[in-house]
Amino acid sequence: MATVLYITVNPKPEDQSFSLSAGRAFVNAYREANPNDEVIELDLYKTNIPHIDPDVFAGWGKLQSGAAFDALSADEQAKVGRLGELVDQFVAADKYVFATPMWNFSFPPLMKAYIDSICVAGKTFKYTENGPVGLLGGKKALHIQARGGNYSEGPAAEVEMGDRFLRTVMGFVGITDMNTLAIEGHAAQPDQADRIKEEAIAKAKDLAKSF
Numbered sequence: 001m002a003t004v005l006y007i008t009v010n011p012k013p014e015d016q017s018f019s020l021s022a023g024r025a026f027v028n029a030y031r032e033a034n035p036n037d038e039v040i041e042l043d044l045y046k047t048n049i050p051h052i053d054p055d056v057f058a059g060w061g062k063l064q065s066g067a068a069f070d071a072l073s074a075d076e077q078a079k080v081g082r083l084g085e086l087v088d089q090f091v092a093a094d095k096y097v098f099a100t101p102m103w104n105f106s107f108p109p110l111m112k113a114y115i116d117s118i119c120v121a122g123k124t125f126k127y128t129e130n131g132p133v134g135l136l137g138g139k140k141a142l143h144i145q146a147r148g149g150n151y152s153e154g155p156a157a158e159v160e161m162g163d164r165f166l167r168t169v170m171g172f173v174g175i176t177d178m179n180t181l182a183i184e185g186h187a188a189q190p191d192q193a194d195r196i197k198e199e200a201i202a203k204a205k206d207l208a209k210s211f
Contacts, residue, residue, distance in 0.1 A: 134174020148187025
């Protein structure tokens with residue numbers, strides 16, 4: 001049995017979001033094709049993701065100096081403990097599906113906060129004399145990204161940062177088997193939006209069968 005972590009970051013209702021609509025179609029099709037697998041849904045807008053702040057740095061510093069966890073302040077314990085829960089959940093999964101919109105060439109800021117929580121030395125990567133090495137090899141990921149414009153080709157492709165950043169992070173932690181389902185053009189061509197959405201949903205269902 002495999003565990004799939006379905007990570008979403010969009011404040012819109014599911015039926016009003018191209019990425020979430022395709023993501024839901026993927027999850028439903030995956031569950032149908034893999035009834036024994038577990039799919040854990042993580043909505044970052046409904047998740048406590050501590051930002052790395054002075055409390056976190058202070059707590060980490062104390063732990064690295066050999067202090068017991070209960071020696072941390074209440075705020076340090078709450079934040080450091082929660083960050084530990086998030087990275088442990090990520091490490092425990094076998095497959096990852098991210099559903100994001102493209103905001104200002106990237107993704108919503110909560111995704112960056114989540115990425116900060118999972119890039120942890122000793123958990124998802126390690127330092128070696130030859131540089132950092134990812135520890136999550138053999139796992140796979142899918143990024144379902146909705147882009148209102150068209151960013152797959154030409155000069156516009158150079159300003160798309162969300163998918164490229166996520167691919168870089170996944171590679172950093174050892175996940176090199178990653179695909180992207182880009183949903184494009186629905187804002188630039190509103191008369192084609194329904195067709196674009198339906199095609200994305202169909203592609204998501206197909207991808208789920210072999211994921």
